[in-house]
Amino acid sequence: MSMPSGYVRCHGCDFEGVMQRRPITLEYVLPGGAVVQGYRVFSWCSSCENVTEAEEAFDTDSIQAEIDSLRQQQVGFIGRLFGGGKAEDVEIKRLRGRLQLAQLRQSGPRCLRCGETTVVPLAFDESGTSSIVHTCGRRLFMVPEDPDAPRFMFRPEAIRLDPEGWKI
Ligand SMILES: [Zn+2]
Numbered sequence: 274m275s276m277p278s279g280y281v282r283c284h285g286c287d288f289e290g291v292m293q294r295r296p297i298t299l300e301y302v303l304p305g306g307a308v309v310q311g312y313r314v315f316s317w318c319s320s321c322e323n324v325t326e327a328e329e330a331f332d333t334d335s336i337q338a339e340i341d342s343l344r345q346q347q348v349g350f351i352g353r354l355f356g357g358g359k360a361e362d363v364e365i366k367r368l369r370g371r372l373q374l375a376q377l378r379q380s381g382p383r384c385l386r387c388g389e390t391t392v393v394p395l396a397f398d399e400s401g402t403s404s405i406v407h408t409c410g411r412r413l414f415m416v417p418e419d420p421d422a423p424r425f426m427f428r429p430e431a432i433r434l435d436p437e438g439w440k441i
């Protein structure tokens with residue numbers, strides 16, 4: 274999935290938010306100690322009243338579907354020929370971790386800035402307008418990133434979270 278990057282402005286006021294891609298890895302620690310990698314999505318947080326990065330939601334059904342389809346490949350002709358794929362085993366193990374996390378998880382995705390679940394993923398239509406209505410009553414829109422704009426360097430960072438998305 275490609276994430277939009279750039280500035281978010283408002284049709285009704287002078288609000289400006291930045292969608293900044295930072296080199297952050299989310300690592301969820303399961304009760305047994307296993308670590309599951311998570312993903313981020315640019316979102317609007319109504320607690321921060323700003324653009325933020327939030328956790329990407331875990332969808333139990335789609336993870337289960339991925340596991341099922343990998344299992345089917347393993348029992349297929351090619352799988353039998355090569356004695357069951359080792360790469361598939363690793364992938365299934367990874368997906369099982371994600372599935373366990375998805376099943377444990379009670380709360381919705383959290384804002385990585387304030388920790389609240391008051392986030393809605395940012396999405397824009399062809400004209401760059403978002404479905405998010407700002408506090409002033411008008412909609413937000415995206416200003417594409419200027420390729421010549423100065424770039425900030427960020428240190429890669431891993432954030433460890435418990436299954437509910439709280440920093441540990
Ligand atoms: Zn506004």
Ligand SMILES: [Zn+2]
Pocket residue numbers: 318319320321322325384385386387388389
């Ligand atoms: Zn927030």
